[in-house]
Amino acid sequence: MKKGIATAALTAAIAGGxxxxxxxxxxxxxxxxxxxxxxxxxxxxxxxxxxxxWVTPRGPKNATLEQCDLGLGPGVVEGAYAQMPRYxxxxxxxxxxxxxxxxxxxxxxxxxxxxxINGKFRQGERGKVADLVAYVVGQSRGAKIQVDLDHPKxxxxxxxxxxxxxxxxxxxxxxxxxxxxxxxxxxxxxxLPNLTKHEGAAAAWGSWPAYRVSNSQFWTMQxxxxxxxxxxxxxxxxxxxxxxxxxxxxxxxxxNGGTMNxxxxxR
Amino acid sequence: MxxxxxxxxxALCAGVAFADADGDKLQKMIQSSFKANGQATMDRMVQDExxxxxxxxxxxxxxxxxxxxxxxxxxxxWPSDGNYWEGGDWKEGYKIAFSGRGLTWTDxxxxxxxxxxxxxxxxxxxxxxxxTIGPNLQGYAKIRGRSEEIVKYTWGKIYNAKAYNxxxxxPRNGYGGILTEEQIRHVMAYLFDPESPVxx
Numbered sequence: 001m002k003k004g005i006a007t008a009a010l011t012a013a014i015a016g017g018x019x020x021x022x023x024x025x026x027x028x029x030x031x032x033x034x035x036x037x038x039x040x041x042x043x044x045x046x047x048x049x050x051x052x053x054w055v056t057p058r059g060p061k062n063a064t065l066e067q068c069d070l071g072l073g074p075g076v077v078e079g080a081y082a083q084m085p086r087y088x089x090x091x092x093x094x095x096x097x098x099x100x101x102x103x104x105x106x107x108x109x110x111x112x113x114x115x116x117i118n119g120k121f122r123q124g125e126r127g128k129v130a131d132l133v134a135y136v137v138g139q140s141r142g143a144k145i146q147v148d149l150d151h152p153k154x155x156x157x158x159x160x161x162x163x164x165x166x167x168x169x170x171x172x173x174x175x176x177x178x179x180x181x182x183x184x185x186x187x188x189x190x191x192l193p194n195l196t197k198h199e200g201a202a203a204a205w206g207s208w209p210a211y212r213v214s215n216s217q218f219w220t221m222q223x224x225x226x227x228x229x230x231x232x233x234x235x236x237x238x239x240x241x242x243x244x245x246x247x248x249x250x251x252x253x254x255x256n257g258g259t260m261n262x263x264x265x266x267r
Numbered sequence: 268m269x270x271x272x273x274x275x276x277x278a279l280c281a282g283v284a285f286a287d288a289d290g291d292k293l294q295k296m297i298q299s300s301f302k303a304n305g306q307a308t309m310d311r312m313v314q315d316e317x318x319x320x321x322x323x324x325x326x327x328x329x330x331x332x333x334x335x336x337x338x339x340x341x342x343x344x345w346p347s348d349g350n351y352w353e354g355g356d357w358k359e360g361y362k363i364a365f366s367g368r369g370l371t372w373t374d375x376x377x378x379x380x381x382x383x384x385x386x387x388x389x390x391x392x393x394x395x396x397x398x399t400i401g402p403n404l405q406g407y408a409k410i411r412g413r414s415e416e417i418v419k420y421t422w423g424k425i426y427n428a429k430a431y432n433x434x435x436x437x438p439r440n441g442y443g444g445i446l447t448e449e450q451i452r453h454v455m456a457y458l459f460d461p462e463s464p465v466x467x
Contacts, residue, residue, distance in 0.1 A: 021342055057437045168318040170311040171370050171445060172438035173429075175322065177402065187386045187398040233370045235307050241300035 016043030027145065030189060033267065043134055043211035043263035046218045048162025050135025053128055067103035070097070081136050082143035082260045085249050086155045089212045094157045096224045096248045097136060099240035101129050121223050126239065132218045133209055140260045145206060147252040154249060157242075161250030164243050165195070174232040176247070192267070195251055207253045210266045218263070221248060307372035309362050321434035332433040339430040342442045351418045352455035360457025362463075363450050364390055368447065380445050382425075382454055385438070390457065391464040401435055409460040409466040421458060425451050 033205035054065045054077075070080035072090070085096040091103055105111040111125055119126035149155050168175040179187060180195040209220045219227075225244050227235050237244050303309050317335055318363040320327050366381025368374055384390060385400035397403075411417050424431055426441030446454070457463050 004379050049284070051346060088412065090435075136342055163290075163322075164296070166322050167297070167314075168322045169314050171443045173318055173321075173443070174438075178436050185399050188396045188398065190398075192400075230307075230371045233307065233311065235301040235309050236304040236372055238300055238302055242296050243448075246296065249464035 026189065030267065037181075041211055041263065041265040042106045043057075043218050043265065044210075046131050046134035046211070047138040047263065048135075050131035050133065050138075053132055053136060059105065059111040061108065061110040061130075063108045065101075065104055065132070067102070067108060069245060070100060077136055077139045079140055079143045081140035082217065083146050085154070085157070086148060086247055087151050094153050094245055094249060096221065096240070096245045097133055098129055099245060100222060101132050101136075102240060105129075109182055113240075117240075121219075121226070122217065130218060130220050130223070134218060134263050137260070137262050139218075141262070143260045145202065145252060145255045145258045145260055147249065147256055148251050149256070154253075157246045157249040159244075161246035161248070161253075164246055165250055170233040172233050174234075176193075176228065176232075195254060198254055198257070201251050201254030205255035206239060206258050206261045207264035207266070208262055210262060210264045212266050214267055284329050304372035306370065306374070306376040317429050317433060324434050326342055327434065328414040335433040336416065339427050339428055339433070339442070340423075340441070342439075343426045343430060344441060344448065345419075345422065346452070350452065352459040354450060355452035355456030355460070356454070357455070357460040357463035357465075359450075359453035360455070361391070363446065363454050379450070382440060382450070383438075384447055384454065392467070393464060404458065404463065407463070407465050408463075413459055418455075418459065422451065422455060425454060 043217075054068075057064050066203045067074045069075075069088075069090075070077065071083055071086045072080045081097055084100070085094050086240050087094050088100065088103075093099070095103065099234055102113040105116070105125070106113045115124070116129060121127070122130060126133070147154065165176040165180075169180070176195070179192050182192075183194045183197070183200070184193075185192050195204060195205040208224055209218065210224075211218045222239055222244055226237055226239075226245060229235075276347045284421070297312050297445055298309075301312055314322065317339065320331060320335060344384060363382045364384035367383035367386050369378070369380025374380075385394065385397045389397040389399075389400040389403040389405045390407070407415075420431075424437075427439045428435040428437035429439055438445055441448070457465055460466070
């Protein structure tokens with residue numbers, strides 16, 4: 001596949017000669033590549049691993065996650081992610097999928113959330129959360145994104161997420177908005193979604209979590225946000241912290257009405 | 268315009284009161300949601316005046332923007348010997364423009380930072396992988412020339428972009444301690460040297 005890109009770029013270089021034409025052809029080749037990788041998405045392996053984890057007795061309580069309530073009732077997985085984040089009465093918090101899975105793992109299986117919060121991406125129990133995420137999200141494929149912004153707690157998180165989105169800080173003065181508040185921009189060759197508009201938010205929220213071909217890794221939304229902040233040069237967001245959930249509510253809320261197509265494959 | 272000015276004080280008061288209550292919640296959330304990791308310490312979450320004003324650009328008045336720009340202008344350190352780019356090496360400048368490394372919690376503290384110029388700007392017309400958040404700078408000096416005015420402006424813009432546009436997306440490379448004076452001179456050479464591929 002990589003060879004395909006190189007060939008396409010080379011062909012374009014020979015045929016084009018003009019800078020603009022070359023840039024356009026490179027972009028077209030990249031878009032073709034993105035389409036190709038959707039067809040054989042390795043995230044399916046994570047989905048399968050997650051499905052097995054869901055029904056496997058684990059943790060100090062040797063229990064499965066089959067009674068986990070993702071908002072549609074205990075054990076209902078289908079369509080649940082398309083309505084997350086949401087407010088949960090039992091925790092008194094607005095939760096995204098990953099923080100909710102931590103709650104279920106702690107209450108049902110006895111796996112301490114601290115272990116996951118202080119862990120590392122793609123390792124140990126946090127790695128298992130990622131597989132579970134792949135499974136749960138896959139069960140919302142094709143569903144309409146429907147986050148309940150009428151709920152006052154969710155609405156409050158939406159507003160805080162919006163403020164966080166515009167919050168500039170750190171040695172480079174960056175905010176999420178620096179890269180994600182204008183149409184049609186890119187970093188290097190990477191297209192940037194405008195998350196302040198429905199169209200961009202729906203495309204982004206609807207395709208994450210995702211398998212990233214560039215580093216052969218499945219990334220959850222918590223992982224994606226962590227790396228956004230790393231590149232913003234801020235301090236590190238804590239796994240499952242309120243700011244990450246608020247930003248997810250903002251993105252999901254802006255994406256409302258769009259279609260959930262995740263886990264997707266990305267360059 | 269006059270009508271807007273008359274209404275403004277009232278709207279401003281209401282806006283500030285509202286923003287403060289909201290801002291407190293956001294600050295609380297930030298304090299509980301982030302942790303220091305290596306050189307990426309918690310003090311990075313505290314905003315200076317520019318960052319604060321530009322986190323809510325809709326409420327920033329023209330007058331306040333000019334005031335901020337004037338203050339930022341005073342932070343610019345001009346080269347003491349007048350050596351803006353002649354002493355720089357465009358090849359070093361290219362490396363700095365190409366590298367987006369530095370200052371993250373995964374970067375080694377103390378190692379040289381990149382300028383990350385290509386993340387947002389086109390520079391060498393032969394380099395296809397460039398971002399579009401900033402203006403395209405291909406053929407920089409070939410198009411703009413090398414007058415004292417443009418050379419000085421470019422140094423200042425790289426050193427502290429907020430001196431010219433309070434809410435610019437561009438980092439304050441010199442003032443923010445991202446690039447050293449020597450590194451800025453190399454980047455300047457990359458933009459101005461007739462031998463630099465930027466001007467070919």
